[in-house]
Amino acid sequence: MAIRTILAPVAGTAIDERVMTTAFNIAKSFDAHLEALFVAAEPQDAIPIVGEGMSGLIIEEMIQAASQETEKREIAGKASYKAAVSASGLEETNTPSTTAKPTCTWRKDSGREDETVARRGRLFDLVVIGRDPKEASASLTFDAALMETGRPILVAPAKAPATLGEKVMIAWNGGIEAARAVTSAMPLLRNAKEVTIVSVGDVPYGRASAKALAEQFTWHGVEANVVESTETGQVANTLIFEAEKCGADTIVLGAYSHSRFKEMILGGVTQDMLAKCALPLWIMH
Numbered sequence: 001m002a003i004r005t006i007l008a009p010v011a012g013t014a015i016d017e018r019v020m021t022t023a024f025n026i027a028k029s030f031d032a033h034l035e036a037l038f039v040a041a042e043p044q045d046a047i048p049i050v051g052e053g054m055s056g057l058i059i060e061e062m063i064q065a066a067s068q069e070t071e072k073r074e075i076a077g078k079a080s081y082k083a084a085v086s087a088s089g090l091e092e093t094n095t096p097s098t099t100a101k102p103t104c105t106w107r108k109d110s111g112r113e114d115e116t117v118a119r120r121g122r123l124f125d126l127v128v129i130g131r132d133p134k135e136a137s138a139s140l141t142f143d144a145a146l147m148e149t150g151r152p153i154l155v156a157p158a159k160a161p162a163t164l165g166e167k168v169m170i171a172w173n174g175g176i177e178a179a180r181a182v183t184s185a186m187p188l189l190r191n192a193k194e195v196t197i198v199s200v201g202d203v204p205y206g207r208a209s210a211k212a213l214a215e216q217f218t219w220h221g222v223e224a225n226v227v228e229s230t231e232t233g234q235v236a237n238t239l240i241f242e243a244e245k246c247g248a249d250t251i252v253l254g255a256y257s258h259s260r261f262k263e264m265i266l267g268g269v270t271q272d273m274l275a276k277c278a279l280p281l282w283i284m285h
Contacts, residue, residue, distance in 0.1 A: 003030040003187045007124040009037045009117050009141060010080060012073025015130035015156075020084035022156035022280060023128040024104070025164045028088065029191065031100040036081045037120060038106070039113040040070050074108065081106055114144040121149035130156045131274060146255060146285055152184035155274065155281040161249045164280060168192040169248035170224075171239050171269075172199045174207025177254030181284040182213070185252045186220060188282060195224040196246045200231060200238045236272030243279060251277065255285040 008023035010016045020036065027034040081104075085092060090104045097103060109116050121127045127145045145153050165188050172178050182189075189195055195217070199210040214224040225246070231238040243251055255270045273281060 001125065001184070001187065003125045004032050005124045006032050006034045006126045006128060007037060007117075007121050008034060008128040009039070009113070009145070010077035011038070011113065011141070012076035015132065016077055016080035018156040018158060018160060019128055019130040020080050021160040022154060022164065024084045024088040024090065025160065026126070026128065026154060027090065027102045027104065029165055030187065031102050032125070033096070034090070034102070034104040035124070036104065036106050037117065038074055038077045038108050039116045040074060040108060040110045041066070041113065042110060078106060114140040117141050118144040118148035121145055121151055124151060127151055127153045128156060129153055146283065152181065152282060152284040155283060157278055157280050159278065161279060163249045165192055165250050167194045167246065167248045168196070168250045168252060169243045169246060170195065170197045170252045171254070172197050172210045172213055173254070174203045174209065175254055177256065177285055179254070181252050181254040181282065184284045185282050188250065188252070189217070189222050190220065194246070195222055196227060196242075196248065197224050198227045198229060198239060198242045200229045200235045234272065235269045236276055239273065240277055243277075248279060250280045250282060252282045255283045
């Protein structure tokens with residue numbers, strides 16, 4: 001699979017800048033077309049459920065305030081997009097090129113943001129999205145991108161690294177989610193200057209080891225280093241330590257190997273990585 005189209009939702013928040021920086025960088029790496037998507041909420045959907053005692057005037061004022069807030073967010077989101085266009089020098093177009101080159105466009109849709117991102121995201125090869133690490137759980141839009149598009153997502157970090165995809169670390173546990181993430185990231189791995197596969201603790205019985213994965217990579221022309229950590233502490237901390245050790249600028253990770261609900265309540269590797277890791281995360285469920 002090639003990465004030829006990238007979707008990057010913007011919401012008119014402080015996270016947009018990191019999303020645009022990451023998305024434009026990866027678009028340039030793959031000579032891909034990037035669509036920055038802003039979803040304008042319907043005014044009636046953007047206000048709380050109205051009570052029976054609310055007057056028509058109050059409801060009208062609330063709808064007007066919601067419309068003004070949406071307009072304000074659109075202006076802020078488009079400003080982040082335009083700044084990224086100017087900094088990257090990418091051509092803005094909606095027409096596919098006969099030659100491989102990075103391009104971009106702005107798109108505005110109306111409706112619920114999470115539903116629109118899920119529907120639109122299924123049409124793209126990659127979704128680049130941001131997430132506030134202080135959130136106790138993923139936002140509805142982040143959740144939709146990860147769980148409902150069937151596409152890999154690239155989580156934009158708070159601070160964009162100097163490089164992206166040059167030194168890639170794979171968090172490997174031999175599970176289905178990890179295998180999907182690796183397959184989706186093959187274009188990234190082929191382009192990388194250095195690939196390191198890290199497993200933490202014993203790989204469960206019946207699953208392929210990190211060494212077996214590295215051997216299989218040779219069929220794709222990818223040479224990978226293997227690190228089999230015996231650390232028994234928190235897995236996310238070990239992965240972050242190993243990423244720093246090998247100088248990784250991107251981590252490939254299978255998301256929610258256990259029940260997502262269980263991880264949200266009790267914690268897990270995915271939740272810990274989203275909260276603690278300062279690098280871009282290439283994730284697939």
